[in-house]
Amino acid sequence: MLKILGRKTSSNVMKVLWLCDELGIAYDREDVGGPFGKNDQADYLAKNPNGLVPTIIDDGFELWESNAIVRYLAAKHGEGSSIWPENPQTRASADRWMEWLSTTVGPNMVLIFRNLVRETDETRNMDEVALGIKNCTKCFGIMNELLAKQDYVAGCGFTVGDIPLGVHTRRWVELCPDQAGDMKNLMGWFERLKARPAYHHCLIPLE
Numbered sequence: 001m002l003k004i005l006g007r008k009t010s011s012n013v014m015k016v017l018w019l020c021d022e023l024g025i026a027y028d029r030e031d032v033g034g035p036f037g038k039n040d041q042a043d044y045l046a047k048n049p050n051g052l053v054p055t056i057i058d059d060g061f062e063l064w065e066s067n068a069i070v071r072y073l074a075a076k077h078g079e080g081s082s083i084w085p086e087n088p089q090t091r092a093s094a095d096r097w098m099e100w101l102s103t104t105v106g107p108n109m110v111l112i113f114r115n116l117v118r119e120t121d122e123t124r125n126m127d128e129v130a131l132g133i134k135n136c137t138k139c140f141g142i143m144n145e146l147l148a149k150q151d152y153v154a155g156c157g158f159t160v161g162d163i164p165l166g167v168h169t170r171r172w173v174e175l176c177p178d179q180a181g182d183m184k185n186l187m188g189w190f191e192r193l194k195a196r197p198a199y200h201h202c203l204i205p206l207e
């Protein structure tokens with residue numbers, strides 16, 4: 001059975017859990033990282049030298065990097081579903097939004113999330129929060145424009161492209177409700193995601 005190493009509160013682990021439930025992939029998850037530790041131990045570092053989560057083990061195949069894991073599992077189990085589009089252009093479009101989350105949205109969401117959720121009153125840096133909000137407003141504004149024309153990021157069907165952005169959009173809505181609330185098309189897409197049973201992985205309390 002597929003083994004997933006990683007705490008369920010991690011945004012990167014959420015991507016994998018969400019995809020597995022969408023495709024009905026059975027898995028066994030072990031808590032690693034955060035308060036559970038173990039990611040600094042030699043046997044974990046031998047699988048993932050970054051000491052980060054998630055890592056998967058599938059029939060002896062070890063893989064880290066959450067987007068790579070999502071693509072691997074979708075390619076293996078998602079044939080015939082909209083999640084892993086057959087059309088190369090639709091698939092490339094989905095891929096583009098996954099990369100954009102990692103390179104452009106994610107680093108700004110980290111500024112907001114780390115300061116508002118993880119730091120204390122003494123260590124919180126509100127200048128970083130303001131910068132994160134400014135840049136995320138631009139990013140989610142781009143999505144809001146896109147979603148005026150289509151139901152999902154890569155077109156009319158739900159794809160792997162919706163997963164990383166969907167994980168972070170929940171954080172945006174919860175941490176910056178005023179900015180998110182003004183983005184009606186984004187909120188419509190968020191409601192469509194919330195209607196998917198597998199999205200429950202992303203709706204747990206932030207920590």
Ligand SMILES: N[C@@H](CCC(=O)N[C@@H](CS)C(=O)NCC(=O)O)C(=O)O
Nearest residue numbers: 010011012033034052053054065066
């Ligand atoms: N690019 C990596 C980033 C992984 C990452 O930063 N994971 C964080 C959790 S979201 C982590 O392992 N933090 C240390 C910990 O949880 O102990 C991926 O997408 O898998």
